[in-house]
Amino acid sequence: xxxxxxxxxxxxxxxxxxxxxxxxxxxxxxxxxxxxxxxxxxxxxxxxxxxxxxxxxxxxxxxxxxxxxxxxxxxxxxxxxxxxxxxxxxxxxxxxxxxxxxxxxxxxxxxxxxxxxxxxxxxxxxxxxxxxxxxxxxxxxxxxxxxxxxxxxxxxxxxxxxxxxxxxxxxxxxxxxxxxxxxxxxxxxxxxxxxxxxxxxxxxxxxxxxxxxxxxxxxxxxxxxxxxxxxxxxxxxxxxxxxxxxxxxxxxxxxxxxxxxxxxx
Amino acid sequence: xxxxxxxxxxxxxxxxxxxxxxxxxxxxxxxxxxxxxxxxxxxxxxxxxxxxxxxxxxxxxxxxxxxxxx
Numbered sequence: 001x002x003x004x005x006x007x008x009x010x011x012x013x014x015x016x017x018x019x020x021x022x023x024x025x026x027x028x029x030x031x032x033x034x035x036x037x038x039x040x041x042x043x044x045x046x047x048x049x050x051x052x053x054x055x056x057x058x059x060x061x062x063x064x065x066x067x068x069x070x071x072x073x074x075x076x077x078x079x080x081x082x083x084x085x086x087x088x089x090x091x092x093x094x095x096x097x098x099x100x101x102x103x104x105x106x107x108x109x110x111x112x113x114x115x116x117x118x119x120x121x122x123x124x125x126x127x128x129x130x131x132x133x134x135x136x137x138x139x140x141x142x143x144x145x146x147x148x149x150x151x152x153x154x155x156x157x158x159x160x161x162x163x164x165x166x167x168x169x170x171x172x173x174x175x176x177x178x179x180x181x182x183x184x185x186x187x188x189x190x191x192x193x194x195x196x197x198x199x200x201x202x203x204x205x206x207x208x209x210x211x212x213x214x215x216x217x218x219x220x221x222x223x224x225x226x227x228x229x230x231x232x233x234x235x236x237x238x239x240x241x242x243x244x245x246x247x248x249x250x251x252x253x254x255x256x257x258x259x260x261x262x263x264x265x
Numbered sequence: 266x267x268x269x270x271x272x273x274x275x276x277x278x279x280x281x282x283x284x285x286x287x288x289x290x291x292x293x294x295x296x297x298x299x300x301x302x303x304x305x306x307x308x309x310x311x312x313x314x315x316x317x318x319x320x321x322x323x324x325x326x327x328x329x330x331x332x333x334x335x
Contacts, residue, residue, distance in 0.1 A: 027335030037333065052334025055275040055327065056301055058294060065300060065330045082334050096329050099302045099309050165334065194335070216335030 010244060015189050016105060016137030016158035018076070020047045023206070024236040025078065025191065026229070027216025034069040036225050041070065044219065044229035049075040050107055052082050053093045053100075072102055075228065080107040085120070087127035094131050106131060107161070107193075107214075109141045117167040121148045125155055132156035141193050144178035146185060153188050154178070160186055164205055166193030168217045172201035173208070180208045181245050199228075199235035206239025207247070270322040281320060288315040290326070301328045 012019040025048040031034030031037035041049060051066050070077075079097030084090040087110055094106040110127055120141050126136050137158040142148050144162045152160050162182050165171035172195065173179065183190045189211035196202050196215045205213050213236055222228035269280040274294075275293055287310055291298050291301050304312045304327040320326065 027334050028333040031333065034333075050335055051331040053302075053329050054332045054334075056296060056330050058275060058277065058279075058328075066333050067300065067331055077331065079331065080334055095309060096302045096304060096327075097331075099311065100331065101312075214335075 010240065013189065015139070015191075018103075018105075020076070020212075020235075021048050022236075023212040023240055024202075024233060025050065025212060025214040026219060026232075027214070028070070029216050030220040031225060032220075034066070035129040037066075037220070038069045040219050040225040040229040041075070042178060042229075043226045043233065045233045047076050048078050048213065048214075050078045050080050050216070052080055053097050076105075077102045078105050078107050078140050080141075081109045081127075084109060085111050086122075087123040087130070087166070087172070090123070090127040091130050094127070094136060095134075098136060104135060105139065105158070106136045107139045107141060108157075118163075119143055121145070121151075124148075125151055128152055128155045128157055139191065144175045144182065146178065146181050149182045149186055149190075153186050157188060159189040159191050159211075161191045161193035162193050163194040164201065169195050170197030170201075170218060170221075171195055172197050173205045176204070176208050179205070183208060183210050196232075199231040201223075202232050202235040203239035206236055207242050209243045212236075270320070272320050272322070272324045272326060274326045275328055275333070280282045283322075284319055286288065286316050290320060291328075294328075296328065301330050303328055307334065 012021055013023050024044055024045045024046045026041055026046040028037055081090040081093040084093055090110045104253040110120045110123035111117050117153045128140050129165050131138050139159040139161055140152045140157045141161045148238040149160045162179055191214055192205045192210050193214040196218045202213055219225050219229045268285050271278055272281055287303055298315055306325055
Protein backbone atom coordinates (compact mmCIF):
# COMPACT_ATOMS: atom_id res chain seq x y z
CA UNK A 1 0.00 0.00 0.00
CA UNK A 2 1.35 3.44 -0.85
CA UNK A 3 1.61 5.94 1.94
CA UNK A 4 -0.50 9.05 2.21
CA UNK A 5 2.50 11.14 1.29
CA UNK A 6 3.11 9.25 -1.96
CA UNK A 7 -0.54 9.48 -2.88
CA UNK A 8 -0.84 13.19 -2.18
CA UNK A 9 2.60 14.52 -3.04
CA UNK A 10 2.37 15.97 0.43
CA UNK A 11 5.28 16.88 2.64
CA UNK A 12 5.67 14.85 5.80
CA UNK A 13 4.43 16.33 9.05
CA UNK A 14 7.40 17.84 10.90
CA UNK A 15 7.21 18.60 14.62
CA UNK A 16 10.11 19.54 16.85
CA UNK A 17 12.72 18.11 14.49
CA UNK A 18 10.89 14.81 13.88
CA UNK A 19 8.98 13.90 10.72
CA UNK A 20 5.93 11.70 10.58
CA UNK A 21 4.29 10.10 7.55
CA UNK A 22 0.86 9.82 9.13
CA UNK A 23 -1.14 12.91 10.07
CA UNK A 24 -3.37 10.85 12.33
CA UNK A 25 -2.30 10.47 15.95
CA UNK A 26 -4.18 8.16 18.27
CA UNK A 27 -4.64 7.61 21.98
CA UNK A 28 -4.41 4.33 23.85
CA UNK A 29 -7.09 4.82 26.50
CA UNK A 30 -10.57 3.38 27.02
CA UNK A 31 -10.26 0.31 24.79
CA UNK A 32 -12.28 -2.76 25.74
CA UNK A 33 -8.98 -4.67 25.97
CA UNK A 34 -5.32 -4.20 25.11
CA UNK A 35 -5.36 -6.61 22.14
CA UNK A 36 -8.12 -4.57 20.48
CA UNK A 37 -6.12 -1.43 21.17
CA UNK A 38 -3.02 -2.83 19.49
CA UNK A 39 -5.02 -3.97 16.43
CA UNK A 40 -6.87 -0.64 16.17
CA UNK A 41 -3.64 1.35 16.33
CA UNK A 42 -2.18 -0.87 13.63
CA UNK A 43 -5.27 -0.24 11.46
CA UNK A 44 -5.09 3.52 12.05
CA UNK A 45 -1.64 3.72 10.48
CA UNK A 46 -0.67 6.21 13.20
CA UNK A 47 2.95 6.65 14.22
CA UNK A 48 2.37 9.01 17.13
CA UNK A 49 0.56 7.28 19.98
CA UNK A 50 -0.36 9.02 23.21
CA UNK A 51 0.04 7.52 26.68
CA UNK A 52 -0.66 8.70 30.21
CA UNK A 53 1.61 8.68 33.27
CA UNK A 54 0.13 6.85 36.25
CA UNK A 55 1.20 4.98 39.37
CA UNK A 56 2.36 1.40 38.87
CA UNK A 57 -0.12 -1.04 40.32
CA UNK A 58 1.81 -2.63 43.17
CA UNK A 59 -0.43 -5.68 42.89
CA UNK A 60 1.54 -7.40 40.15
CA UNK A 61 -1.45 -9.52 39.12
CA UNK A 62 -2.84 -6.47 37.35
CA UNK A 63 -0.15 -5.54 34.86
CA UNK A 64 -1.26 -2.38 33.15
CA UNK A 65 1.69 -0.86 31.30
CA UNK A 66 0.71 -0.05 27.76
CA UNK A 67 4.25 -0.90 26.62
CA UNK A 68 3.49 -4.62 26.93
CA UNK A 69 1.23 -4.17 23.92
CA UNK A 70 2.97 -1.46 21.89
CA UNK A 71 6.52 -1.63 20.64
CA UNK A 72 8.17 1.69 21.56
CA UNK A 73 10.59 1.17 18.66
CA UNK A 74 7.73 1.16 16.15
CA UNK A 75 5.57 3.89 17.61
CA UNK A 76 6.45 7.38 18.75
CA UNK A 77 5.17 7.58 22.32
CA UNK A 78 3.69 10.96 23.16
CA UNK A 79 3.14 11.20 26.91
CA UNK A 80 0.34 13.44 28.10
CA UNK A 81 -0.30 15.28 31.33
CA UNK A 82 -3.99 14.35 31.37
CA UNK A 83 -5.63 14.68 34.74
CA UNK A 84 -3.48 17.64 35.82
CA UNK A 85 -5.32 20.72 37.03
CA UNK A 86 -2.37 22.94 37.87
CA UNK A 87 0.77 24.04 36.04
CA UNK A 88 2.90 22.53 38.82
CA UNK A 89 1.24 19.11 38.49
CA UNK A 90 1.53 19.16 34.71
CA UNK A 91 5.24 20.00 34.96
CA UNK A 92 5.72 17.18 37.48
CA UNK A 93 4.03 14.62 35.21
CA UNK A 94 5.89 15.88 32.14
CA UNK A 95 9.23 15.50 33.92
CA UNK A 96 8.37 11.95 34.97
CA UNK A 97 7.38 11.15 31.39
CA UNK A 98 10.62 12.57 30.02
CA UNK A 99 12.57 10.46 32.49
CA UNK A 100 11.01 7.32 31.02
CA UNK A 101 13.54 8.01 28.30
CA UNK A 102 11.65 7.59 25.03
CA UNK A 103 11.72 11.17 23.75
CA UNK A 104 11.48 14.77 24.90
CA UNK A 105 7.96 15.38 23.58
CA UNK A 106 5.00 16.02 25.85
CA UNK A 107 1.35 16.61 25.12
CA UNK A 108 0.72 19.26 27.70
CA UNK A 109 -2.73 19.43 29.24
CA UNK A 110 -3.70 21.66 32.13
CA UNK A 111 -7.39 21.18 32.75
CA UNK A 112 -9.44 24.02 34.20
CA UNK A 113 -12.90 22.56 34.55
CA UNK A 114 -13.99 19.08 35.53
CA UNK A 115 -17.26 18.96 33.62
CA UNK A 116 -16.04 20.21 30.25
CA UNK A 117 -12.34 19.32 30.64
CA UNK A 118 -11.64 22.65 28.98
CA UNK A 119 -8.07 23.86 29.40
CA UNK A 120 -6.85 26.36 31.99
CA UNK A 121 -5.00 28.53 29.50
CA UNK A 122 -3.16 30.51 32.15
CA UNK A 123 -1.79 27.36 33.76
CA UNK A 124 -1.07 25.95 30.32
CA UNK A 125 1.11 28.92 29.34
CA UNK A 126 2.90 28.85 32.66
CA UNK A 127 3.69 25.12 32.37
CA UNK A 128 4.62 25.45 28.69
CA UNK A 129 7.22 28.12 29.45
CA UNK A 130 8.86 26.00 32.16
CA UNK A 131 8.96 22.85 30.04
CA UNK A 132 10.23 24.63 26.92
CA UNK A 133 12.98 26.17 29.07
CA UNK A 134 13.95 22.65 30.19
CA UNK A 135 14.25 21.53 26.57
CA UNK A 136 10.96 19.66 26.19
CA UNK A 137 9.11 19.70 22.89
CA UNK A 138 5.72 20.88 24.05
CA UNK A 139 2.54 20.09 22.14
CA UNK A 140 -0.06 22.16 23.94
CA UNK A 141 -3.68 21.05 24.16
CA UNK A 142 -5.75 24.23 24.11
CA UNK A 143 -9.12 25.61 23.17
CA UNK A 144 -9.85 27.18 19.79
CA UNK A 145 -8.84 30.66 20.92
CA UNK A 146 -6.42 32.38 18.52
CA UNK A 147 -4.76 34.61 21.10
CA UNK A 148 -3.96 31.69 23.39
CA UNK A 149 -2.61 29.77 20.41
CA UNK A 150 -0.35 32.72 19.50
CA UNK A 151 0.90 32.97 23.10
CA UNK A 152 1.69 29.26 23.14
CA UNK A 153 3.66 29.62 19.93
CA UNK A 154 5.52 32.61 21.41
CA UNK A 155 6.29 30.50 24.49
CA UNK A 156 8.16 28.08 22.22
CA UNK A 157 5.66 25.24 21.86
CA UNK A 158 6.56 22.77 19.10
CA UNK A 159 2.89 22.43 18.13
CA UNK A 160 -0.43 23.83 19.21
CA UNK A 161 -3.41 21.52 19.60
CA UNK A 162 -6.76 23.25 19.55
CA UNK A 163 -9.78 21.11 20.35
CA UNK A 164 -12.52 20.25 17.87
CA UNK A 165 -14.94 19.92 20.81
CA UNK A 166 -14.58 18.76 24.43
CA UNK A 167 -12.52 15.64 25.18
CA UNK A 168 -14.54 12.45 24.71
CA UNK A 169 -17.64 14.34 23.56
CA UNK A 170 -17.73 13.10 19.96
CA UNK A 171 -19.39 16.36 18.93
CA UNK A 172 -17.04 16.89 16.01
CA UNK A 173 -15.55 20.15 14.76
CA UNK A 174 -17.68 22.87 16.35
CA UNK A 175 -15.73 25.89 15.19
CA UNK A 176 -14.07 25.41 11.80
CA UNK A 177 -13.57 29.16 11.43
CA UNK A 178 -11.47 29.45 14.60
CA UNK A 179 -9.42 26.40 13.75
CA UNK A 180 -8.76 27.77 10.25
CA UNK A 181 -7.77 31.12 11.73
CA UNK A 182 -5.33 29.48 14.13
CA UNK A 183 -3.82 27.47 11.28
CA UNK A 184 -3.49 30.57 9.12
CA UNK A 185 -1.78 32.63 11.81
CA UNK A 186 0.60 30.13 13.41
CA UNK A 187 3.93 28.98 12.03
CA UNK A 188 4.23 25.86 14.19
CA UNK A 189 2.11 22.81 13.28
CA UNK A 190 -1.54 22.87 14.33
CA UNK A 191 -2.90 19.48 15.38
CA UNK A 192 -6.58 19.32 16.23
CA UNK A 193 -6.99 17.26 19.38
CA UNK A 194 -10.19 15.94 20.96
CA UNK A 195 -13.86 15.88 20.11
CA UNK A 196 -13.93 13.95 16.85
CA UNK A 197 -16.80 11.43 16.78
CA UNK A 198 -16.70 9.73 13.42
CA UNK A 199 -14.88 9.67 10.10
CA UNK A 200 -16.67 12.68 8.59
CA UNK A 201 -15.51 14.78 11.58
CA UNK A 202 -11.91 13.78 10.93
CA UNK A 203 -12.26 14.52 7.22
CA UNK A 204 -13.90 17.92 7.81
CA UNK A 205 -11.18 18.79 10.33
CA UNK A 206 -8.38 17.93 7.91
CA UNK A 207 -10.15 19.90 5.16
CA UNK A 208 -9.52 23.05 7.23
CA UNK A 209 -5.83 22.69 6.38
CA UNK A 210 -4.55 21.74 9.82
CA UNK A 211 -1.39 19.66 9.99
CA UNK A 212 -2.83 16.70 11.81
CA UNK A 213 -5.47 15.30 14.09
CA UNK A 214 -5.37 13.40 17.36
CA UNK A 215 -8.18 11.22 18.63
CA UNK A 216 -8.82 8.49 21.14
CA UNK A 217 -12.44 7.92 22.16
CA UNK A 218 -13.84 8.04 18.61
CA UNK A 219 -11.88 4.88 17.87
CA UNK A 220 -11.80 3.23 21.29
CA UNK A 221 -15.52 3.65 21.98
CA UNK A 222 -16.73 2.62 18.51
CA UNK A 223 -18.65 -0.65 18.29
CA UNK A 224 -15.77 -2.01 16.22
CA UNK A 225 -12.65 -0.02 17.11
CA UNK A 226 -10.45 -1.71 14.50
CA UNK A 227 -12.90 -0.89 11.68
CA UNK A 228 -13.28 2.68 12.94
CA UNK A 229 -9.50 3.07 13.09
CA UNK A 230 -9.35 2.11 9.42
CA UNK A 231 -12.15 4.61 8.64
CA UNK A 232 -10.26 7.34 10.49
CA UNK A 233 -7.07 6.56 8.59
CA UNK A 234 -8.92 6.96 5.29
CA UNK A 235 -10.85 10.05 6.44
CA UNK A 236 -7.66 11.79 7.54
CA UNK A 237 -6.04 11.08 4.18
CA UNK A 238 -9.21 12.12 2.31
CA UNK A 239 -9.54 15.37 4.24
CA UNK A 240 -5.90 16.22 3.67
CA UNK A 241 -6.21 15.37 -0.03
CA UNK A 242 -9.29 17.57 -0.36
CA UNK A 243 -7.52 20.45 1.35
CA UNK A 244 -4.51 20.15 -0.96
CA UNK A 245 -6.81 19.83 -3.97
CA UNK A 246 -8.55 23.10 -3.09
CA UNK A 247 -12.31 22.96 -2.92
CA UNK A 248 -14.64 24.73 -5.36
CA UNK A 249 -16.23 27.97 -4.21
CA UNK A 250 -19.60 27.78 -2.48
CA UNK A 251 -22.52 29.22 -4.49
CA UNK A 252 -26.00 30.11 -3.35
CA UNK A 253 -27.51 29.26 -6.74
CA UNK A 254 -27.27 26.21 -8.95
CA UNK A 255 -25.03 26.00 -11.99
CA UNK A 256 -25.74 23.24 -14.51
CA UNK A 257 -23.07 20.62 -14.96
CA UNK A 258 -24.29 19.72 -18.45
CA UNK A 259 -24.16 22.07 -21.49
CA UNK A 260 -27.13 24.42 -21.74
CA UNK A 261 -26.65 24.57 -25.54
CA UNK A 262 -27.41 21.77 -27.97
CA UNK A 263 -30.86 21.13 -26.57
CA UNK A 264 -33.60 19.84 -28.92
CA UNK A 265 -36.32 22.19 -30.17
CA UNK B 266 16.97 -0.84 66.33
CA UNK B 267 13.88 -1.76 64.35
CA UNK B 268 13.98 -4.50 61.73
CA UNK B 269 11.80 -2.53 59.33
CA UNK B 270 10.90 1.04 58.51
CA UNK B 271 7.67 2.46 57.15
CA UNK B 272 7.67 4.26 53.81
CA UNK B 273 4.81 5.41 51.62
CA UNK B 274 4.87 3.93 48.12
CA UNK B 275 2.24 5.16 45.66
CA UNK B 276 0.16 6.36 48.57
CA UNK B 277 0.29 3.00 50.39
CA UNK B 278 2.16 2.45 53.65
CA UNK B 279 4.77 -0.28 53.11
CA UNK B 280 7.55 -1.74 55.22
CA UNK B 281 11.09 -2.13 54.04
CA UNK B 282 14.56 -2.84 55.39
CA UNK B 283 16.46 0.06 56.97
CA UNK B 284 19.22 1.20 54.64
CA UNK B 285 17.60 -0.30 51.55
CA UNK B 286 18.34 1.46 48.29
CA UNK B 287 15.64 2.39 45.80
CA UNK B 288 17.00 -0.33 43.51
CA UNK B 289 16.56 -2.90 46.30
CA UNK B 290 13.09 -1.58 46.99
CA UNK B 291 12.12 -2.14 43.34
CA UNK B 292 13.52 -5.67 43.55
CA UNK B 293 11.43 -6.34 46.66
CA UNK B 294 8.37 -5.20 44.71
CA UNK B 295 9.44 -7.33 41.73
CA UNK B 296 9.54 -4.26 39.48
CA UNK B 297 11.96 -3.93 36.57
CA UNK B 298 13.79 -0.60 37.03
CA UNK B 299 13.81 -0.16 33.24
CA UNK B 300 10.02 0.01 33.14
CA UNK B 301 9.31 2.48 35.94
CA UNK B 302 10.24 6.03 36.80
CA UNK B 303 10.99 6.72 40.45
CA UNK B 304 10.21 9.87 42.34
CA UNK B 305 11.70 10.01 45.86
CA UNK B 306 10.34 12.72 48.15
CA UNK B 307 9.24 14.69 45.08
CA UNK B 308 12.61 14.40 43.35
CA UNK B 309 13.08 12.21 40.29
CA UNK B 310 15.88 9.68 40.73
CA UNK B 311 17.48 8.69 37.46
CA UNK B 312 17.95 4.99 36.76
CA UNK B 313 21.75 4.90 37.17
CA UNK B 314 21.39 6.51 40.63
CA UNK B 315 18.73 4.15 42.00
CA UNK B 316 21.37 2.01 43.71
CA UNK B 317 22.91 5.05 45.42
CA UNK B 318 19.82 6.45 47.12
CA UNK B 319 18.75 4.86 50.39
CA UNK B 320 15.29 5.20 51.86
CA UNK B 321 14.57 6.40 55.35
CA UNK B 322 11.44 6.13 57.50
CA UNK B 323 8.57 8.26 56.28
CA UNK B 324 9.89 8.70 52.75
CA UNK B 325 7.31 9.20 50.01
CA UNK B 326 8.07 7.22 46.88
CA UNK B 327 6.14 7.32 43.64
CA UNK B 328 6.60 4.63 41.01
CA UNK B 329 5.02 5.49 37.68
CA UNK B 330 4.81 4.09 34.18
CA UNK B 331 2.86 4.60 30.96
CA UNK B 332 -0.75 3.49 30.78
CA UNK B 333 -3.42 3.90 28.12
CA UNK B 334 -4.51 7.49 27.64
CA UNK B 335 -5.38 10.16 25.14
